[in-house]
Amino acid sequence: MATQLNPSSSTTTLISPSSFNQQSVKSISTKSRLVFKTQSNFNQKKQFELKSSNGSPLNAVSLHDVSSNMNESVLSSIKPLRRLFLISCYHCLLAFRVGAAEKPLAKETVVLPEETKTNLSVTVVGASGDLAKKKIFPALFALFYEGCLPQNFTIFGYARTKMTDEELREMISRTLTCRIDKRENCGDKMEEFLERCFYHSGQYGSEENFAELDTKLKQKEGGKLSNRLFYLSIPPDIFVDVVRCASERASSKTGWTRVIVEKPFGRDSESSGELTRSLKKYLAEEQIFRIDHYLGKELVENLSVLRFSNLVFEPLWSRNYIRSVQFIFSEDFGTEGRGGYFNNYGIIRDIMQNHLLQILALFAMETPVSLDAEDIRNEKVKVLRSMRQLKLEDVVVGQYKGHSKGGKTFLGYTEDPTVPNDSITPTFAAAALFIDNARWDGVPFLMKAGKALNTRRAEIRVQFRHVPGNLYKRNFGTDMDKATNELVLRVQPNEAIFLKINNKIPGLGMRLDRSDLNLLYSMRYPKEIPDAYERLLLDAIEGERRLFIRSDELDAAWSIFTPLLKELESNKIAPELYPYGSRGPVGAHYLAAKYNARWGDLAGDD
Numbered sequence: 001m002a003t004q005l006n007p008s009s010s011t012t013t014l015i016s017p018s019s020f021n022q023q024s025v026k027s028i029s030t031k032s033r034l035v036f037k038t039q040s041n042f043n044q045k046k047q048f049e050l051k052s053s054n055g056s057p058l059n060a061v062s063l064h065d066v067s068s069n070m071n072e073s074v075l076s077s078i079k080p081l082r083r084l085f086l087i088s089c090y091h092c093l094l095a096f097r098v099g100a101a102e103k104p105l106a107k108e109t110v111v112l113p114e115e116t117k118t119n120l121s122v123t124v125v126g127a128s129g130d131l132a133k134k135k136i137f138p139a140l141f142a143l144f145y146e147g148c149l150p151q152n153f154t155i156f157g158y159a160r161t162k163m164t165d166e167e168l169r170e171m172i173s174r175t176l177t178c179r180i181d182k183r184e185n186c187g188d189k190m191e192e193f194l195e196r197c198f199y200h201s202g203q204y205g206s207e208e209n210f211a212e213l214d215t216k217l218k219q220k221e222g223g224k225l226s227n228r229l230f231y232l233s234i235p236p237d238i239f240v241d242v243v244r245c246a247s248e249r250a251s252s253k254t255g256w257t258r259v260i261v262e263k264p265f266g267r268d269s270e271s272s273g274e275l276t277r278s279l280k281k282y283l284a285e286e287q288i289f290r291i292d293h294y295l296g297k298e299l300v301e302n303l304s305v306l307r308f309s310n311l312v313f314e315p316l317w318s319r320n321y322i323r324s325v326q327f328i329f330s331e332d333f334g335t336e337g338r339g340g341y342f343n344n345y346g347i348i349r350d351i352m353q354n355h356l357l358q359i360l361a362l363f364a365m366e367t368p369v370s371l372d373a374e375d376i377r378n379e380k381v382k383v384l385r386s387m388r389q390l391k392l393e394d395v396v397v398g399q400y401k402g403h404s405k406g407g408k409t410f411l412g413y414t415e416d417p418t419v420p421n422d423s424i425t426p427t428f429a430a431a432a433l434f435i436d437n438a439r440w441d442g443v444p445f446l447m448k449a450g451k452a453l454n455t456r457r458a459e460i461r462v463q464f465r466h467v468p469g470n471l472y473k474r475n476f477g478t479d480m481d482k483a484t485n486e487l488v489l490r491v492q493p494n495e496a497i498f499l500k501i502n503n504k505i506p507g508l509g510m511r512l513d514r515s516d517l518n519l520l521y522s523m524r525y526p527k528e529i530p531d532a533y534e535r536l537l538l539d540a541i542e543g544e545r546r547l548f549i550r551s552d553e554l555d556a557a558w559s560i561f562t563p564l565l566k567e568l569e570s571n572k573i574a575p576e577l578y579p580y581g582s583r584g585p586v587g588a589h590y591l592a593a594k595y596n597a598r599w600g601d602l603a604g605d606d
């Protein structure tokens with residue numbers, strides 16, 4: 001196709017603290033978060049209330065008697081890490097509670113002895129950069145505001161730029177915001193947060209500079225057991241240097257050391273494998289948290305809930321009923337400011353090979369044995385390993401060109417000063433992928449990702465088959481495509497789940513139309529949805545790996561895309577040009593049509 005040039009119920013589950021063992025902590029850590037609360041109608045006994053991660057109660061499973069407080073002996077039977085997790089959840093979920101019954105956090109907080117002996121240090125490496133300012137510091141502040149960080153925590157910024165602690169605070173403070181629905185004490189909280197932020201300037205490959213950081217970290221930790229999290233918010237070519245220096249000179253001697261690595265994890269199978277091998281010289285796999293922030297998005301988290309906790313969906317989840325599945329990402333802006341990075345990667349590596357493929361794996365996996373990270377990741381790997389390598393004839397690539405509209409001119413990709421004039425890096429791609437297993441044999445999984453399009457959105461669209469022998473086909477005219485059901489998970493913006501159904505238009509005649517059963521999050525859940533980085537940072541702090549990418553997942557993901565990327569690059573495949581702000585190259589329509597599908601986002605009735 002390319003041209004060759006050169007919900008929730010209101011019932012609550014209660015767990016008796018006396019039966020609260022490691023296993024229950026483990027299962028809670030993967031399924032839900034915890035709230036400890038004191039309730040007068042339960043004889044003032046402390047109770048553990050299971051809540052979904054957005055604070056709404058989970059469906060009831062059972063109701064146990066509550067017999068004792070969570071005391072030292074219970075805590076001491078729990079491993080230190082779990083204890084820390086338990087404590088942090090305690091703070092966190094107090095804050096997630098909804099409704100008038102919510103009590104001020106500070107009054108309910110019981111500081112457990114273990115917590116006073118532990119310190120968490122988060123070092124943001126590349127603190128002067130875009131991602132750190134835009135996402136990481138604000139997410140850390142949101143966690144602090146929500147009471148999700150432990151009592152003793154320190155945040156360090158590390159980069160080459162010379163800055164004082166005060167200057168870092170000034171830089172961070174410009175990007176901090178309060179949640180719309182939680183402004184109480186926000187200014188004070190910001191002050192408190194900023195007081196815990198410090199800066200160390202150093203080179204990324206200097207062990208000496210990391211040893212200095214270590215000294216500063218130790219000062220702040222004040223002899224407490226130290227847990228250290230390093231967030232690598234830097235270009236990938238310096239990941240290994242930083243990991244070497246941090247692990248050799250600044251890792252914790254008393255607690256855990258973990259490293260969050262930002263994408264890109266390599267450019268292809270070889271470079272990704274090389275990166276993994278290099279990181280593993282200094283870190284165990286359990287210490288590496290490869291982040292894909294799409295996995296932290298609310299609707300992506302909900303995908304498995306929707307599938308596995310609703311009887312109505314899972315039986316339909318196969319080639320028997322599903323005609324095609326579409327994963328759509330679009331942005332209504334170009335590479336503005338990130339052309340240097342982007343030109344070396346392109347949209348397939350930037351969005352498809354990671355964000356969209358991760359969602360696909362979650363969508364298509366078999367039911368995992370449990371919600372434990374390894375069980376889920378095992379299933380994702382199986383799906384990825386069952387996928388066919390992507391072929392050139394199943395791909396369309398595009399690049400945006402300049403466009404003037406309403407007196408405004410939008411520059412084309414190659415007009416961006418950070419991009420070479422003759423660049424053929426794709427800013428748009430559409431692809432048809434296939435999973436060769438019993439469940440999905442023959443079903444096209446269509447992906448589309450593009451920058452500088454007409455709209456910003458990310459969604460999953462499941463198009464179901466026609467109703468066999470549909471009695472009502474005449475009432476629809478000839479366009480049977482219109483008569484199929486479609487389930488849409490709108491990841492962003494305006495999070496929603498809707499199901500397109502056929503319905504009789506009220507009246508004496510018999511005319512049908514398509515209507516939506518619509519779960520619009522802003523109506524159903526008026527609370528602000530936490531940013532993906534908040535969820536993922538909290539998970540990394542708690543040691544929850546479910547939403548991070550394991551090295552074998554990464555290998556399998558690269559295997560699908562690497563041959564295609566090589567072919568595109570070695571044959572210098574020219575992208576189809578599309579105007580800035582348009583719906584993208586027309587080739588994408590032909591690709592969908594080849595597999596008897598139509599892009600759901602372009603149907604005009606969403």
Ligand SMILES: NC(=O)C1=CN([C@@H]2O[C@H](COP(=O)(O)OP(=O)(O)OC[C@H]3O[C@@H](n4cnc5c(N)ncnc54)[C@H](OP(=O)(O)O)[C@@H]3O)[C@@H](O)[C@H]2O)C=CC1
Nearest residue numbers: 126128129130131132159160161233234235236262263264
């Ligand atoms: N920005 C975003 O929206 C997203 C970014 N990412 C990934 O996150 C990471 C950080 O992104 P972002 O903040 O945009 O990156 P930046 O380009 O802003 O780099 C972060 C910091 O790294 C240092 N740095 C930059 N270039 C070099 C270099 N060539 N050699 C050594 N140090 C350098 C700079 O700090 P100093 O000069 O002070 O040392 C800079 O402030 C990257 O891996 C990126 O791919 C992933 C998803 C989204």
Ligand SMILES: O=C1O[C@H](COP(=O)(O)O)[C@@H](O)[C@H](O)[C@H]1O
Nearest residue numbers: 263293331338350351355458492
């Ligand atoms: O990883 C990336 O994601 C952003 C889009 O993230 P979103 O959460 O704002 O949808 C994208 O702009 C960027 O190119 C890519 O590297």
